[in-house]
Structures are given as structure tokens and as C-alpha cells.
Amino acid sequence: xxxxxxxxxxxxxxxxxxxxxxxxxxxxxxxxxxxxxxxxxxxxxxxxxxxxxxxxxxxxxxxxxxxxxxxxxxxxxxxxxxxxxxxxxxxxxxxxxxxxxxxxxxxxxxxx
Amino acid sequence: xxxxxxxxxxxxxxxxxxxxxxxxxxxxxxxxxxxxxxxxxxxxxxxxxxxxxxxxxxxxxxxxxxxxxxxxxxxxxxxxxxxxxxxxxxxxxxxxxxxxxxxxxxxxxxxx
Numbered sequence: 001x002x003x004x005x006x007x008x009x010x011x012x013x014x015x016x017x018x019x020x021x022x023x024x025x026x027x028x029x030x031x032x033x034x035x036x037x038x039x040x041x042x043x044x045x046x047x048x049x050x051x052x053x054x055x056x057x058x059x060x061x062x063x064x065x066x067x068x069x070x071x072x073x074x075x076x077x078x079x080x081x082x083x084x085x086x087x088x089x090x091x092x093x094x095x096x097x098x099x100x101x102x103x104x105x106x107x108x109x110x111x112x
Numbered sequence: 113x114x115x116x117x118x119x120x121x122x123x124x125x126x127x128x129x130x131x132x133x134x135x136x137x138x139x140x141x142x143x144x145x146x147x148x149x150x151x152x153x154x155x156x157x158x159x160x161x162x163x164x165x166x167x168x169x170x171x172x173x174x175x176x177x178x179x180x181x182x183x184x185x186x187x188x189x190x191x192x193x194x195x196x197x198x199x200x201x202x203x204x205x206x207x208x209x210x211x212x213x214x215x216x217x218x219x220x221x222x223x224x
Contacts, residue, residue, distance in 0.1 A: 042215035
């Protein structure tokens with residue numbers, strides 16, 4: 001079946017640093033979504049991307065829909081302690097009733 | 113709006129017992145989903161529904177049944193619980209015309 005490879009698996013950074021993570025697939029996707037999950041909570045939608053090359057921001061977060069349509073990137077600028085959590089990418093390739101495929105997540109730890 | 117709610121928040125079952133998890137959404141969304149989340153495995157789709165009265169199998173449906181008798185509710189049943197079903201279960205919903213799914217807070221289930 002379809003798979004998304006998300007990297008890195010985990011990151012340990014200092015407060016104030018910028019963060020980059022990405023998601024890749026061997027197949028073309030028509031939608032990319034980025035979620036954040038905090039401990040004990042459900043995933044919360046951060047950014048949705050619908051067009052190849054699209055660059056969208058949400059505060060300090062910026063995500064891009066790769067031009068090849070096989071990847072997406074999420075950047076967090078000037079990280080703060082409340083950025084801690086697991087970030088998931090998700091994508092739809094046009095099949096299965098619009099269902100999403102999820103990456104396994106990037107766990108972000110921020111040291112004050 | 114409460115969004116997506118799940119009942120209960122926590123549950124402990126003995127092997128062989130049965131239970132039902134309830135998901136409710138007040139956003140008038142057509143689509144609803146049940147996922148399980150296990151360490152290192154990301155989110156895996158169990159069953160989903162494209163509308164009231166309809167259900168379909170996802171990636172890992174074995175051992176689970178679902179029902180969608182009302183548009184706002186999606187029930188997940190375990191007829192005979194097994195330790196392998198120990199997991200965190202998330203419900204999500206999405207509207208027609210978009211791929212953005214909105215998640216509930218989760219149910220942590222332990223089967224001993």
C-alpha cells in the first residue's frame with residue numbers, strides 16, 4: 001500500500017532554533033496536511049496544502065507542497081517550549097474515498 | 113461547538129470482554145473515521161463511513177465492528193477484546209469537498 005516516509009524521527013533542539021522536517025512518498029499526492037499532537041491529546045490540524053509548489057504559513061510555521069508532488073516540508077522558526085509534540089504529515093493520493101495516509105511522525109523536543 | 117468528542121477517555125478490559133466506543137461530532141460532517149495509534153506505527157485506519165448508514169473497512173479492520181446509525185455518531189465495537197487491541201483510539205471527521213480531518217481527544221484502551 002501507499003506509504004509516507006517522515007524524517008527525522010525525532011529532534012532535540014534549543015529554544016530559539018529553527019526546525020525543518022519532511023515527508024516523502026514514492027507516489028504523487030494531491031493533498032498534504034500537517035498535524036501536531038501533544039501528549040494525551042488528538043492530532044490538531046496545522047496546515048493544509050492543495051497545489052504543487054504551494055507555500056503556506058501559520059504563524060511561525062511554514063509548509064510547502066513539493067513541486068514533484070511526492071514530498072512536503074514543514075519549517076518552524078524560532079522554536080519555543082510549547083512547540084513540543086509529535087508532528088505528523090498526511091496525504092491523499094486521490095484514491096480510497098479521499099482517505100489519508102499518515103507518516104509515523106517527528107517527535108520534537110525543545111530545551112529552554 | 114464541541115467538535116469531535118469521544119467516550120470514554122480511558123477503559124480497561126479483560127480478554128474476551130466486549131465494549132463500544134462512541135464518537136460524536138457536531139460539525140455536520142459527512143465522513144467519519146476510526147484510527148488506532150500504537151508506538152512507532154503512526155495512525156492506522158480501522159473503519160470509516162462516508163455517510164449515515166454506510167461503513168467500510170480500512171487498513172486494520174479485523175476484530176472491530178462499526179455502525180453509523182445517525183450522521184453525528186460513529187460507534188466502534190470490540191466483540192471479544194484481545195491484548196493486541198491495547199491502543200489509543202482516535203475518531204475523526206471531515207466535510208464533503210475537503211480532505212482535512214478533525215480529530216477527537218482519543219480513548220486509551222488497555223486489554224489485560
